[in-house]
Amino acid sequence: MREQDASAWDVWGAARQGRKETNSAGATTWFNWTQWPDHGPDANVLGNLSGIRALDLGCGSGGNLAHLAALGAQAIGVDISPVQVAKARERWPHLDVRQKTAEEFLADTAYEFEAVCSVFGAAWFTDPAELLPLVHERLAPGGVYAFSHNPPALEGCYGPQASQLPSPEKGAEPLYVKRWDYRPDRWTEILQRAGFTEVTAEVIPPPDGRRTGTLLVRGVRAS
């Protein structure tokens, strides 16, 4: 377990507001790949979820995981942060949430998943050289892996980056975790090298009046 990362995410998570009770369409659960409310594609990116086994890596307080379960998936969420896991369990007691790193969970589990997702989650904050073989191994043939996060913050700054988490306390020392930034074409190459097929990597444009889009990467385990 990466204790320093877990405690940084605990501090960050404790200061975060939970997901709203309903979205603009009045739904009580929904999937959001982007950092903007009511924006971007829905859970269809992962295929038909009814009855399949699905995994959310870095599920946080459980908003997207709750929607996977509502769509009929046998959904498991994994998060490194005890605070985030407690929040998810409190709001959605029926969810299966494990407090582990994504890497530990994938290395230990005997399950095969038809869909694995990560929204601004473990896929961004774990070395892809370590995570991708583990995800590929636990995906069922034809299974989908999709993840989203910000596009690279600065042209030329690729690979592992120091990622500052906003500290909730004024004047407190900043908290840092590592994240991995790549351009879409490089993510495509990385997934293909890890054995994924049908790989797409594209930036979802931001809503009007916003500057930052969302990078969405998707690949399939060959049948």
Ligand SMILES: C[S@@+](CC[C@H](N)C(=O)[O-])C[C@H]1O[C@@H](n2cnc3c(N)ncnc32)[C@H](O)[C@@H]1O
């Ligand atoms: C920015 S939050 C996103 C949470 C959630 N996916 C969402 O969209 O609201 C990132 C989450 O990833 C978790 N995380 C970071 N690294 C992780 C790892 N290696 N394994 C599992 N969880 C991780 C953090 O604890 C945090 O809850």
